[in-house]
Amino acid sequence: MTAPLFDTVLVANRGEIACRVIRTVQDMGLRAVAVYSDADAAAPHVTLADAAVRLGPATASESYLNIDRVLAAAATSGAGAIHPGYGFLSENAAFARACEDAGIIFIGPPADAIEGMGDKITARATVEARDVPTVPGISRPGLTDAELIAGVTGTDGGPGVEFPVLIKPSAGGGGKGMHVVESPEALADTLVGARREAASSFGDDTLFIEHFVDTPRHIEVQVMADAHGNVIHLGERECSLQRRHQKVIEEAPSALLDEATRARIGEAACDAARSCGYRGAGTVEFIVSAKRPDLFFFMEMNTRLQVEHPVTELVTGLDLVELQIRVAQGEQLPVTQADVTLTGHAIEARVYAEDPAAGFLPTGGTVTALRWPTGPGIRVDTGITVGQDIGSDYDPMLAKVIAYGTDRAQSLDRLDAALATTLLTGLGTDGTPGTNIDFCRFLLADTAVRAGELDTGLLDRIVGDFTTPEIPGEALIVAALALKDVAGQTATTAGYRGAWATADGWRAGAAAAPFRTRLSVPGVGPVDLALTGTGDVALTVTPVGKEDVEPVIATAGILATAAEDARDVGTGATTRVLTGEGQGSRRWLSQPVPTPTGTAVAVSGPAGTWTVTTLGLGQDAAAVGPGEDDILSPMPGTVVAVRVTDGDTVTAGQPLVVLEAMKMEHSLTAAHDGTVRLTCATGDKVGAGTVLATVPQPVG
Numbered sequence: 001m002t003a004p005l006f007d008t009v010l011v012a013n014r015g016e017i018a019c020r021v022i023r024t025v026q027d028m029g030l031r032a033v034a035v036y037s038d039a040d041a042a043a044p045h046v047t048l049a050d051a052a053v054r055l056g057p058a059t060a061s062e063s064y065l066n067i068d069r070v071l072a073a074a075a076t077s078g079a080g081a082i083h084p085g086y087g088f089l090s091e092n093a094a095f096a097r098a099c100e101d102a103g104i105i106f107i108g109p110p111a112d113a114i115e116g117m118g119d120k121i122t123a124r125a126t127v128e129a130r131d132v133p134t135v136p137g138i139s140r141p142g143l144t145d146a147e148l149i150a151g152v153t154g155t156d157g158g159p160g161v162e163f164p165v166l167i168k169p170s171a172g173g174g175g176k177g178m179h180v181v182e183s184p185e186a187l188a189d190t191l192v193g194a195r196r197e198a199a200s201s202f203g204d205d206t207l208f209i210e211h212f213v214d215t216p217r218h219i220e221v222q223v224m225a226d227a228h229g230n231v232i233h234l235g236e237r238e239c240s241l242q243r244r245h246q247k248v249i250e251e252a253p254s255a256l257l258d259e260a261t262r263a264r265i266g267e268a269a270c271d272a273a274r275s276c277g278y279r280g281a282g283t284v285e286f287i288v289s290a291k292r293p294d295l296f297f298f299m300e301m302n303t304r305l306q307v308e309h310p311v312t313e314l315v316t317g318l319d320l321v322e323l324q325i326r327v328a329q330g331e332q333l334p335v336t337q338a339d340v341t342l343t344g345h346a347i348e349a350r351v352y353a354e355d356p357a358a359g360f361l362p363t364g365g366t367v368t369a370l371r372w373p374t375g376p377g378i379r380v381d382t383g384i385t386v387g388q389d390i391g392s393d394y395d396p397m398l399a400k401v402i403a404y405g406t407d408r409a410q411s412l413d414r415l416d417a418a419l420a421t422t423l424l425t426g427l428g429t430d431g432t433p434g435t436n437i438d439f440c441r442f443l444l445a446d447t448a449v450r451a452g453e454l455d456t457g458l459l460d461r462i463v464g465d466f467t468t469p470e471i472p473g474e475a476l477i478v479a480a481l482a483l484k485d486v487a488g489q490t491a492t493t494a495g496y497r498g499a500w501a502t503a504d505g506w507r508a509g510a511a512a513a514p515f516r517t518r519l520s521v522p523g524v525g526p527v528d529l530a531l532t533g534t535g536d537v538a539l540t541v542t543p544v545g546k547e548d549v550e551p552v553i554a555t556a557g558i559l560a561t562a563a564e565d566a567r568d569v570g571t572g573a574t575t576r577v578l579t580g581e582g583q584g585s586r587r588w589l590s591q592p593v594p595t596p597t598g599t600a601v602a603v604s605g606p607a608g609t610w611t612v613t614t615l616g617l618g619q620d621a622a623a624v625g626p627g628e629d630d631i632l633s634p635m636p637g638t639v640v641a642v643r644v645t646d647g648d649t650v651t652a653g654q655p656l657v658v659l660e661a662m663k664m665e666h667s668l669t670a671a672h673d674g675t676v677r678l679t680c681a682t683g684d685k686v687g688a689g690t691v692l693a694t695v696p697q698p699v700g
Contacts, residue, residue, distance in 0.1 A: 005329050006080025006105055007031060011049070012070050013085030015383035016399055017307075018045035021083050024321040026050070033077040035070060037063035039393050044383050051077055058393045064088045067095050071102050081105040081328055083321070087395065090304040091118060107328040109303050113276040117301040121170045121208050123276075127298050130275040132268050135287065135297040137161055137210030141170075145191045152209050153184050162211050167191060169198035170206040177201060178245070180212050213297065215290040215455040218242065219254050220302075221269035222312045222320070225278045226327045232337045233266035234316050237308055239285075240454040241443060243360065248436070248459065249443055250308035251347040252315050255408060255452030256293045265296050272301055281305050281324050290455050307350065307400070310379060314346035314404040345411040346404045349419060349440040351382075353396040353427050355635075356439035357468040362661055363434035363688050364390045364636030368426030368611070369591040369602035371573045373418035377404035377411070390427055391685070392636045392661040398424070398435070408452065416444045423573060423589045425602040425611045429632070429689035431522030432468060433609040441608075442466050469608035471522055473555035474586065477539050478576050479601040479612045480531040481560060482590040484515045485574075486599055518544065518615040524552060526615055535559055631668050631693040637661030639684045639692070646678040650695060657692045670695045 008031040011021045018034060022045060025032040034049035039058035046052045053073035055063035063069070065088055074082055082104055084090035096111035108114070117123045121139045128134055138151035138161060147156070154160025167190060169177035177198040179190050191207065199205035222234040238254035239247045257265065269284035283302040289295055309320050318335065326334065354360045367388050372380040382399035384390065390398070401418050405411035419441050428434025442465075443449055448458060514530040521527050526544040531537060538556035558580045573591040588605035600613040641658035644650060650670045657668045657680060670676065674695040680686060 008033060008077065008079045008081070009107070009325070010035065010053075010070075010074045010077060010079035010082045011045070011085065012064065012082050012089055013087070014040055014043065014045055014064060014394065015397070016381045017085040017087075017305075017383070019048055019383045020381050021085060021321050022048050024319055025083070025325070028322060028325060030325070033073070033079050035064070035073050037393075039389075039391060043388065044385050053077055058391075060088065060394065067092075067098050070095075071098060071104065074104050075102070079104065081107055081325075083107040083324070084304065086304050086307060091302070093118065105328050107280065107324050109276075109278050109280050109282060113278050114303045116276045117282075117303050119170055120168065120300055121206065123301060124208075124298070126275045127272045127301075130271040132272050132275070132298045133296065135210040135213065135299075137165070137208060139208035139210075141206065143206075143208070145188065145195070148191060148207065148209055149184075149187055152187065161209060164212040166210050166212040167194045167207055168210065169194070169202060169204070170208055171198070171204040172202035177207075213287050213289050215457075216240075217254075217256060217288045217290050217293075217454055218247075218285065218299075218456050219256070219265070219288050219296070220283045220285040220306070221266055222306075222309070223269050223273045223278070223282050223284060224320070224323055224327070224333060225273050225280065225282070226333045227279055227330060228332045230333045230336075231270045231273050231278070232333060232335065232340060233269050234312050234318065234320075234340055235342045236262060236265060237306075237311055238454065239308065240456050241449070241459050242456050243459050243463065245456075247308065247350065249347065249349055249440065249449075250311055251345065251408070251411070252311040253342050253345070256288065256290065256454075258293075261294055261296070268296070268298070272298060276301075278303075280327050281309075281320050290453070307397070308348055310381060310400060310402045311346035311348050314379065314402065315342045315344055316340060317343070344404055344406050345408045346402060347408075347411045347415050348400050348402040349415060349444075350397055350436075351399045351401060351422075351424070351440075352436045353390050353398055353434060354436050355428065355432065355434060356436050356463075356466055357432075358634065360436075362392060362396045362635045362637075363427045363429075364392060364396075365427045365434065365687050365689075366390075367424065368593040368600070369423050369573070370425075371421075371423040371589060371591065371604075372399070373401065373421045375414070375418070377414050378402070378418050379404070390636070392638070409450075412444055412450065416441055419444075420606050421587060421589060421604065423591060423602055423604040423609065425593065425609065427688070428611075431520065431611045431613065433611070434688065435609075438469055438608045439466055468523070471524065471610050471612075472607050473539055473541070473553040474558065474578055474588065475603045475605060475607065475610055476519075476521065476529060476541060476553065476612065477531065477537060477555065477558055477560060477578065478588040478590045478603045478605070479519070480515060480517065480529055480539065481537070481562065481576065482574065482592055482601045482603075483517055483599065483614060484531065485562075486592050487515075514540075520613040520615055522610050522612070527552065535561065629671075629674070629694050629696050630691045631656060631670070631695065633659055633668075633686045633688055633690040633692055634666065635659075635661045636687045637666075637685075639680050639682055639686060640665065642678065642680065642682050644676050644678070644693075646676065648676050650674060650676050656695075659686070659692075668692065672697055 009025045010033040022032040032049045034052040055069045089095040093111040093115040096106045099106040150156035152161045164182045167179045195205040218239045225231040237252045241249040272284045285299040286296045379402040403415035514532045530540045541553040542551045593600040637659045640660045643655045652672045655667045659666045677694045680692040
């Protein structure tokens, strides 16, 4: 038996993908080395690995993107191979070459393949040489605007390209610099803007133009190749649910393709891999018309492991990271094309730290409650933990929740149920969860999504219909019961026993008085809450200071049973089953969350996720949260400019503070005239909801 080429793998990444790779490395009996920035010193991937090496400051350029530091970490730790995960250095040809020069095996394709497929014009020409179908268009290097216009309109004597057309930058991705043009008259002006955008985003203003495929679907094929000439595909993934060209929901296989088309598109993907001498795991992306699913066109090749690889793993039963490592060890692929079968259906939701109701602005903060779903067919890939600070230094993706079922309908139902039993709080403001989980459930409930009638524009067409769910009475019942339990536990801890340790208002010779508390409720404000009963409960909720009006929520006849989930005793999370009102049984989760001013309760269930906070009975609306005169940070970020001086007189709409987050700048302005009081300075790192300035309204 040939000795392995390496026994230690350095994982040059962070978060959920680092954890996922580390587990397979260790399962294979190899040693896993993590790297980390200062911001990630206590992150889960660091503690999961067998060893960890510090790279440097929190910024990606000084840590995970610093080739010299990553290679030095490999040398220090004795790593013979580096797995790059995805993002960061995973598609960096210079890094792959630097690994080779350092005598370290890069667990990925050859540098030439990365380079060739990283340039879309070169990639198009390369795959066309293998007869892989491409979208009709103009794609020669160095074309000027005039040459592009002449080629598209046919004035250069060529066949031209049918409108509408899509302008695309040769370098980069993520939808930047892409523009749809409906008519020849609009082409010249759009080219000027697209070229400027490409230069700004990628340092390369090279453009090419393709016919814009009507109702396009984004379907990609997973390929795997070894160094012995074997190339196979592992089926396709449907990735059409995208927001501004960024994937949100992915599934395998696609509901669009029949078996004959699946075989054809799979072979085309293998030919694309052969065309560039590929090795390892890669993904060939195709654009397919929803109206003509038998026609597919090569779009690009991603020369790395994909975020959405788990859905392929679930329907094939293969570990893609293990295959990557075996190929890097010089082994032949352990499976042939005939061995690959797709069984069942899998669908994945990406969980992001963002606020869909606020235009998907990134959120952040300290994770206060965390409970991932479990159950048949459920997989969670994550890299966060309770108490971890989620900032703006890196991509906002927190985890992936994946569901497997015997068919598409079952996997959709399982994923929705899994998201409904996910408890993740601490990233939003005013009690909102600060994630896109509720938005993902909104997508899964859409009739077109349920029917599999997808295209890449669907999500952007329906996103305007999404609103943050209103908190229902059931969620407040669950919160009140949790607070009642906390009150009882507190009394017991203080030494009280028996009736004196209860929080039910017990009185000798009389029925128990309601459990009363005052809460700050998301979307409602401060309320007085009265909970009556133990098993069969009734709830009355009244806004503070408005006791003379009808309660905002009044619910009765709910039977509540509680069972501590044995797998989450350590977190204090409780599962409650509510029945009544003719709705059957509903499972809700609750978890007390300590705060500097008291106790909050995170609740999650069929209707959404919220955090409600206890208030002292003397507190009213004016004492809760920031005032309407406060200028709040809409997301975690860095103050890059302060446009005024403390004490300045400002006018409505005047810029006060500039915040940078996720490589974008956001100017925050005064809501009205007044005198500004600053509470921040240039260079400050702030969290979502932080008060940056206050402009009190003039009296009178």
